[in-house]
Each structure stands twice: as C-alpha cells, then as structure tokens.
Amino acid sequence: MGFLSGFSCCFQSSSGDRGTRILEEQPSSIISELCRQFSLSEMQSATNNFHNSLKVGKGSFGNVYKGYLENSSTPVAIKRCWEDSVNEVVLLSQLQHPNLISLVGFCIEGTELVLVYDYMSNGSIRDHLHRGNIDPLPWKRRLQICIGVARALHYLHTGAKYTIIHRNIKTRLILLDSNWEPKVSSLLISKRRALSTSKSLTRVESDVKGTLGYLDPEYYNTSMLTEKSDVFSFCIVLLEVVSAKPAHEINREYFQGFNKSLRSSANEIVDPILKSKIDPDCWKTFVDITKRCLLMEGRERPDMGEVEVELERARKLQEEADAKN
Numbered sequence: 001m002g003f004l005s006g007f008s009c010c011f012q013s014s015s016g017d018r019g020t021r022i023l024e025e026q027p028s029s030i031i032s033e034l035c036r037q038f039s040l041s042e043m044q045s046a047t048n049n050f051h052n053s054l055k056v057g058k059g060s061f062g063n064v065y066k067g068y069l070e071n072s073s074t075p076v077a078i079k080r081c082w083e084d085s086v087n088e089v090v091l092l093s094q095l096q097h098p099n100l101i102s103l104v105g106f107c108i109e110g111t112e113l114v115l116v117y118d119y120m121s122n123g124s125i126r127d128h129l130h131r132g133n134i135d136p137l138p139w140k141r142r143l144q145i146c147i148g149v150a151r152a153l154h155y156l157h158t159g160a161k162y163t164i165i166h167r168n169i170k171t172r173l174i175l176l177d178s179n180w181e182p183k184v185s186s187l188l189i190s191k192r193r194a195l196s197t198s199k200s201l202t203r204v205e206s207d208v209k210g211t212l213g214y215l216d217p218e219y220y221n222t223s224m225l226t227e228k229s230d231v232f233s234f235c236i237v238l239l240e241v242v243s244a245k246p247a248h249e250i251n252r253e254y255f256q257g258f259n260k261s262l263r264s265s266a267n268e269i270v271d272p273i274l275k276s277k278i279d280p281d282c283w284k285t286f287v288d289i290t291k292r293c294l295l296m297e298g299r300e301r302p303d304m305g306e307v308e309v310e311l312e313r314a315r316k317l318q319e320e321a322d323a324k325n
C-alpha cells in the first residue's frame, strides 16, 4: 500500500480576480437570489473590524471569526479569505443538505472576499477526538456523526445536477452544531463533473489536491479523480473516529492491525475509552465496510450510498444490543 501519512498539508489553488471571476462563472443575479450579499462595512461591524479576539480558526484559505449580523443574536462564522474561494460561493449557494454547511451570504468588495456561514458551536469533530480523556464522544454519537457525513457525501456525489467530489474530507472540516449534527464544510477545492449515466466510474484528470494523510493513493499516483477518492478519505475519517488517533498516525502498521481486528473491538487500534463499549455485531459491520473503503482500487470500493446504509446498520445493531443490556 502506498501510504501517504506522516504529515498533513493542503494543496490549494492560486488567487484570481475574485469579483470578476464570480461574475464570469455564474450570473450574479442567481447567486444573490440564493444567498445574501453583504457590504464590507457590515462584515467589519459584525466582527469588530476582524478583531483578533473574535478569531475562532485559521485555515489555508483565510481566518475565521465569530460574529453577529446587525439585529441578530444568532452567531455566524465569517471567513475573510486570502485565497480564491469562488468555488465555495458558486457551489454552496446552490446546494442544500442538512449535513452540509450553509452559506448565509458573501461580500465582494475591492480585493476583499468574505464568506458568512452558520456558526457551529461544537467546533470540528477533530477537536473532540484528540484531547485525552476530557469529555470523550460516546460511540453512538461518533457513529451518528459518521452517518451524517456519509449522507452529505452521498448527496454531493449523486443528489445535485453534477457529481461533486469534495476532495478534502477530513475531521477538521466536519463541523458540529449545538445538537452534534455534523456539517461538512469547505467545497473550496471540490471538483464538479457531469453525473454518470453508466455504472462504470467516470474519471477526471486533475492536479492532485487534498490533504496528505487522507489522500486516496490511487488518485495520488494517477491524477485520475473519481468519487471513490472521497470514499477513501472518508474511511480515514472513520479510522480516526474509532481510534482517536490523528490521520498522520494511521500508517501501515495501523492498517495491518485493523485488518487483524475483525474479531473484537478490544484491541490496540480502538480508542481506549471505547473498549468493551462496542457491540461485537456492530463492530463487525463497521470493520467490514471500513475495510472495503480502503481497497486500493477505487472501482472496488463501495459508493457512499452503500457506506451510509452499512453505518446505519451498525448503529441499529448497537442500539439493539444496548436495549438488551
């Protein structure tokens, strides 16, 4: 297996003339009908002029602030972009799914591009996995979060006019609202292609982009992208969620351990907090689907619809076992 672990960085696109490109790609009226266009002064007053004390995150594309729009007590997340983020505006303004982050609006003024999203008060799932024993996420909640992410990816792959390949699925980009409902964020480097009518996989030749540690080895080696690359990255998320190990530690030894782990969840790859909490039938279902998502050839991996169904089955088995005890 050509593993890509050890470090994590995001390849990204270069800047362009944001205002011009967005108008070229889509008629501005469509986008402004679908989401709100803010002025820069509205963005400045929502964030106390992008004050450091309101900064909640920093990504490859910009800083993220917690802010309040005028006359509203509901917080929003405001990303002041330094990279071209047109893709995000064009796609997110037209997509809607309960497990996909919602774009409230955007601001394009001069050289500024600012994006406004619903605020996710529980941060990213990553924040809850790698912090020792402080308030660990229970197994059923972890499963439920993974099911939500699988639904969002299935929607991106099959539920819109185009197939949208996210290309950067990772635990940092899975945000959690106040009810722990997951929202997949950032379509910044996603790739769009026509929906397939045949059963065979349609490949798109494309520069390799994504985050090392999550990147599909087949795509990395061939530059040919399909939705099965998201399936592989999602599988690394599943392994991160079950082990509470960061993606860069999920290396060859880890995979070998995982391959041997069918019989029981009480082994060294599972987050110690979950040991003996996972029902054996639920564990078998989880391991079976995860192993298939890791297959080296994309066409042999299941699609996200099947992954979602199997994860739902795993959750049901866990619920049944809990009800008996």
Ligand SMILES: Nc1ncnc2c1ncn2[C@@H]1O[C@H](COP(=O)(O)OP(=O)(O)OP(=O)(O)O)[C@@H](O)[C@H]1O
Pocket (backbone or CB within 6 Å): 010, 056, 057, 058, 059, 060, 061, 062, 064, 077, 101, 117, 118, 119, 120, 121, 123, 124, 168, 172, 173, 175, 185, 186, 188
């Ligand atoms: N809608 C949101 N609500 C709350 N916090 C958010 C929101 N969006 C982003 N954040 C915070 O800001 C951080 C940076 O987010 P950003 O979208 O820039 O992605 P990233 O994690 O840096 O990934 P990448 O740089 O690979 O795109 C997130 O990890 C999260 O903590």
